[in-house]
Amino acid sequence: MKSKTLLFFAAAYLAAACGGPKEPAVVENIVAHTTVGDIGSLMVNAIEITVSNPKSLRGLTAEDFDIQNNGPDGFVDPVTGGALKAHEDDGIVVSRKKNVLRIETKPFNINGLRGQMWRSEPWKLVCSADSALNVTLKEVNDRRIAVLDDCIKGEFTYAGLTREYILHLPKDAKGNVIENAPLLVWQIGGGEYNRDLMTAVTANRCVTSLPEAGVPCATLMFAIANPNYSYSASLDPERIKLVDRNNALQMAFIDTLIEEGKVDGSKLFCAGASSGGGCTMRFMMQFPDRFKAAVPCCAMDPIIPIHQVKEKYDGQFTDDLVKAFQDKVYKWNGTDMVLADIDTEAFCALPMYFVHADSDTTCKVISSHAYYGARQRLGATRDHIQIYDDAYMQSFGIPKMLSHFSWVPLLNDYSEGTAMDWLVKQM
Numbered sequence: 001m002k003s004k005t006l007l008f009f010a011a012a013y014l015a016a017a018c019g020g021p022k023e024p025a026v027v028e029n030i031v032a033h034t035t036v037g038d039i040g041s042l043m044v045n046a047i048e049i050t051v052s053n054p055k056s057l058r059g060l061t062a063e064d065f066d067i068q069n070n071g072p073d074g075f076v077d078p079v080t081g082g083a084l085k086a087h088e089d090d091g092i093v094v095s096r097k098k099n100v101l102r103i104e105t106k107p108f109n110i111n112g113l114r115g116q117m118w119r120s121e122p123w124k125l126v127c128s129a130d131s132a133l134n135v136t137l138k139e140v141n142d143r144r145i146a147v148l149d150d151c152i153k154g155e156f157t158y159a160g161l162t163r164e165y166i167l168h169l170p171k172d173a174k175g176n177v178i179e180n181a182p183l184l185v186w187q188i189g190g191g192e193y194n195r196d197l198m199t200a201v202t203a204n205r206c207v208t209s210l211p212e213a214g215v216p217c218a219t220l221m222f223a224i225a226n227p228n229y230s231y232s233a234s235l236d237p238e239r240i241k242l243v244d245r246n247n248a249l250q251m252a253f254i255d256t257l258i259e260e261g262k263v264d265g266s267k268l269f270c271a272g273a274s275s276g277g278g279c280t281m282r283f284m285m286q287f288p289d290r291f292k293a294a295v296p297c298c299a300m301d302p303i304i305p306i307h308q309v310k311e312k313y314d315g316q317f318t319d320d321l322v323k324a325f326q327d328k329v330y331k332w333n334g335t336d337m338v339l340a341d342i343d344t345e346a347f348c349a350l351p352m353y354f355v356h357a358d359s360d361t362t363c364k365v366i367s368s369h370a371y372y373g374a375r376q377r378l379g380a381t382r383d384h385i386q387i388y389d390d391a392y393m394q395s396f397g398i399p400k401m402l403s404h405f406s407w408v409p410l411l412n413d414y415s416e417g418t419a420m421d422w423l424v425k426q427m
Contacts, residue, residue, distance in 0.1 A: 074397015
């Protein structure tokens with residue numbers, strides 16, 4: 001009897017020492033940690049699983065996990081130009097703190113892998129050691145979005161309009177807001193007009209690019225509620241007056257940030273893509289003496305008709321812009337939007353960096369060439385222009401048929417001589 005008792009306890013001790021059979025995990029919560037992607041999807045870079053029985057997590061390693069259909073960002077394979085493939089190496093790193101298991105991974109699209117016709121194949125986290133730790137998007141209880149979760153969201157009223165905004169303020173290593181920071185205000189594209197704030201701000205990396213690159217710059221975006229101003233809207237005074245009214249509201253809000261000491265009024269920058277590129281141009285025509293630099297990306301035509309019309313003669317668009325840049329723009333006079341003279345000298349002294357994809361069929365590259373050429377003729381000497389070829393666009397997962405997405409390389413590439421490198425060096 002005595003020997004049997006000793007054997008029993010010895011076996012129990014050995015089983016415990018060797019780990020022994022574990023009870024399945026009892027999951028309480030699943031959080032997906034994400035960043036804003038290039039093309040309107042969040043990118044998952046970590047999953048945290050909270051369990052009620054922490055002992056169930058003991059001994060788990062990266063080899064116990066696999067992620068299926070973990071598609072990268074973009075529309076096509078950057079190397080081949082063919083269909084996207086799931087990551088061959090998931091890059092999984094596993095760590096545990098008490099009852100929370102953290103699984104870090106190469107970023108993947110929260111909607112899964114883009115398959116045929118770009119339909120998404122849902123992703124799945126598979127645990128070979130415990131199926132209770134398998135996870136799909138349906139099981140995720142909470143989503144955290146880097147940078148955006150730390151932003152200030154609100155509304156601002158001016159010039160008869162009320163608009164929602166989202167504002168990132170940079171912080172130091174101790175978590176304190178950096179005062180008098182540079183500011184980049186982003187003008188949204190037509191695809192984000194009349195959409196809710198979070199849809200607009202997650203359409204691309206407009207607010208998150210600089211913070212994620214480690215640049216201590218404030219970033220701001222307003223949700224513009226009016227419909228897309230469309231091609232040749234410059235022929236419709238009411239539409240253009242509304243574009244300028246939105247810009248007046250944004251300038252008034254920026255002035256409050258300056259007054260509060262949050263933003264340095266001598267380091268204001270503006271950028272935008274597509275319709276937002278056109279709005280950037282009008283913003284600079286209204287307030288050329290307030291900004292330090294601007295980056296119009298694949299800019300549309302709210303100044304003169306360019307897209308979906310033909311040049312009557314070679315260089316007509318440039319000639320028309322030379323005239324327009326010496327004409328008038330709408331400004332708020334405290335009661336209404338009224339026409340006022342453009343300060344052409346200040347407008348041309350303000351440096352701009354134009355970016356556009358050569359194969360863009362939505363907003364033709366001729367618009368950026370015309371903007372750049374007209375400003376040169378009026379005395380601008382500090383402008384730059386970069387035209388992206390098909391190979392460069394593909395390197396960011398953008399196929400030729402979607403070359404309008406030139407904001408993707410713009411907001412990702414900080415290498416020497418690029419628009420973002422040029423912008424940061426002025427901050």
